[in-house]
Amino acid sequence: MSTDEPGPDAYTARSSRVVNARKLQRRRGRDKAERFLAEGPQAVREAISAGVVTDLFYDLDADTRHSDLIDAAVAAGAHVHPCTDEGLAALAETVTPQGLVAVCRFLDQRLPEDPKLVAVLHGITDPGNAGTVLRAADAAGADCVVFGTDSVDPYNGKCVRSSAGSLFHLPVVRAADTADLLDVFAHAQILAAAAGGDDLYALDAAGDLDAPTVWLFGSEAHGLDEATAALAHRRVGVPIWGRAESLNLAVAAGVCLYASAAAQRRKLEWAHVLRSPRIYPARRVRAGRLADHSSPAGCGRAARLF
The missing domain is CATH 3.40.1280.10 (SPOUT methyltransferase, trefoil knot domain)
Structure with missing residues (x-):
């Protein structure tokens, strides 16, 4: 099991993992790490299906509402991190965060042969x-x-x-x-x-x-x-x-x-x-x-x- 438990407290905006993940909000940080952020249950679900999630941050409410996605991320080998509302808000780029933010590997894509x-x-x-x-x-x-x-x-x-x-x-x-x-x-x-x-x-x-x-x-x-x-x-x-x-x-x-x-x-x-x-x-x-x-x-x- 790849769950990372930060002790009795959830990760905050000052936690090192959150600080490092936040660098992916800028293109320079994304290109350097070859990682990007996917926010919200829809994007996270598709990212897990694509097998590109390395870390999943979630707030305590999402632990209940999206437990299936958290379990799927763990099953796929991702590290999962419970966060305070403040911690997740630091990673989210929307006004109303949806409780989940995934760190994803760049997609290794090539042009298809004979595309229509x-x-x-x-x-x-x-x-x-x-x-x-x-x-x-x-x-x-x-x-x-x-x-x-x-x-x-x-x-x-x-x-x-x-x-x-x-x-x-x-x-x-x-x-x-x-x-x-x-x-x-x-x-x-x-x-x-x-x-x-x-x-x-x-x-x-x-x-x-x-x-x-x-x-x-x-x-x-x-x-x-x-x-x-x-x-x-x-x-x-x-x-x-x-x-x-x-x-x-x-x-x-x-x-x-x-x-x-x-x-x-x-x-x-x-x-x-x-x-x-x-x-x-x-x-x-x-x-x-x-x-x-x-x-x-x-x-x-x-x-x-x-």
């Missing part, structure tokens, strides 16, 4: 948006999510919470350079979510969304920079039929990912319908802009995604 659907986040600095995109990608059945150039750390506490456990479900890769990363997906179509792009649903109707696809998403405030958007085969916008001025990044990303996922599944279900395969030529980032593809006429104005 990938989301690439470029310059997305808002951890809430990034985590929600990750959650949408997981729900849509994506094969991978890449945090590219200048994007938030996927192990940021708010990003982990916003992912609602999805961080532990699919490969999440940190890439130093988005452009170089795209070379890995040599035979997938690269679609940039951008204002003024081709109508998403017109492309779907034309059968242009069922191929292996890498979606590029930029920041909500500024979208994709011109150089990165130019790396895509197409720029695609979500049509707005109502009076909204724009769509939230995470909402737009969810719409795009689900459109691709649905098209790819229809293709599998209708495999008896013969169609010549589309081949997307290998591309080199430094070789200049790819040839522009023609697109069907849109039906509605393209959304300002960000």
